[in-house]
Amino acid sequence: MAVLPILTYPNALLKAVSEPVSAIDKQLLTFVEDLRETLYSHPGCVGIAAPQTGNLKRVIVIDAQRAKAGQDFNSGPLVMINPEINWQEGDVLAREGCLSLPHLTANVRRAKNIRVSYMDSQGAQHSLETRDFEARVILHETDHLDGLLFLDRVSSLKTDVFRRKRY
Amino acid sequence: MSKTVVLTGTGRDQVGIVARLTEALFELGCNLLDSSMTLLRGEFAIIVMVELPGKETLEALESKLASIEKSLGLTIHVRELSEVELESGDTPSNPYLISVYGADKPGIVAGITRVLANLDINISDVQTSSTKSETGDVFVMILEVEAPDNLSVNELTGILTKEGKALGVDVTVQPIEIMEL
Structure with a gap:
């Protein structure tokens, strides 16, 4: 078990597309545990994607209940291997912060409702319909698997991107 | 150096x-x-x-x-x-976005920001704009502020709404919630 260091932009790995996981082996399970431990080592952090630790595999770990915004509705801690967004609808604007862009926050439009299919760490296939904050977390983290940061989702530097002042 | x-x-x-x-x-x-x-x-x-x-x-x-x-x-x-x-300082703070708008007249910025200063609220960003129209000039101000921990959003809204009424402007206070992902 280990807390992995988080890569910050401009590290080029954050802009790379991650590879699907082909086999759930011991090495992968160790990595998933490390990823979970890394998530919980950051106060208030609700999601992390493998490439943020420099491992270009399609794995994300989320836990929406760690944030106030996710307390009303969440599915608890989830490990998602090869997650795929199969459906999304609606449009919500909210301000996001990201461990890999520590000095910025941005207003990002994302779907309100999504359906995501994924494999858990035992290899079982799932399909999850979720909404609001948890949907945002999953969309943000799956973006990392495609090398996308929130800066790729904003429409205006002037109105959507903010330098963190003291918060 | x-x-x-x-x-x-x-x-x-x-x-x-x-x-x-x-x-x-x-x-x-x-x-x-x-x-x-x-x-x-x-x-x-x-x-x-x-x-x-x-x-x-x-x-x-x-x-x-x-x-x-x-x-x-x-x-x-x-x-x-x-x-x-x-140094940018890293004291924890509660960021808010405050919108103030109404029929234009002198004293809106001074009135609102005096109230903020008295509450020990620091302004980190402010933009104002005054637009002329046939139905009357409209003044808009958007402030980003940092409030001390002991001030609730309800208290702040209450105080600013009262000041807004006195100045004849509408005031909205929204906490800036950053979703840490």
């Missing part, structure tokens, strides 16, 4: 101000830190924090800028920053 200076400038807007200014800074070996540049109607305004290499003096920078001031019709002021001024 490199020095950090803050450069502020304003002047009649034209194409090429930023290019001319930043070229001159680049030629001196300066590195730009943070900057804010904006157009207020026909006036272009610049605030830039610059790291000046150790071998360059403030005088060298000023003389380089003097020719730009002249040719572009800008007024530029340069000031060296101390270590303390460069």
Whole structure:
């Protein structure tokens, strides 16, 4: 078990597309545990994607209940291997912060409702319909698997991107 | 030792101000830190924090800028920053976005910001705009502020709504919630 260091932009790995996981082996399970431990080592952090630790595999770990915004509705801690967004609808604007862009926050439009299919760490296939904050977390983290940061989702530097002042 | 200076400038807007200014800074070996540049109607305004290499003096920078001031019709002021001024500080704070709008008249900004100052609320960003229309001039102000921990959003809203009523403007307070992902 280990807390992995988080890569910050401009590290080029954050802009790379991650590879699907082909086999759930011991090495992968160790990595998933490390990823979970890394998530919980950051106060208030609700999601992390493998490439943020420099491992270009399609794995994300989320836990929406760690944030106030996710307390009303969440599915608890989830490990998602090869997650795929199969459906999304609606449009919500909210301000996001990201461990890999520590000095910025941005207003990002994302779907309100999504359906995501994924494999858990035992290899079982799932399909999850979720909404609001948890949907945002999953969309943000799956973006990392495609090398996308929130800066790729904003429409205006002037109105959507903010330098963190003291918060 | 490199020095950090803050450069502020304003002047009649034209194409090429930023290019001319930043070229001159680049030629001196300066590195730009943070900057804010904006157009207020026909006036272009610049605030830039610059790291000046150790071998360059403030005088060298000023003389380089003097020719730009002249040719572009800008007024530029340069000031060296101390270590303390460069720190952004990391005290935890509660950020809020406050919108204030109403029929334009003198005293709106002074009235609202005096209330904020009395509450020990620090302003980190403010933008205002006054638009003329046939049905009356409208004034809009958007503030980003940092409030002390012991002030709730309800208290702040209550105090500002009261002040807004006295000034004849509408006020909305929203906590800036950042979703840490």
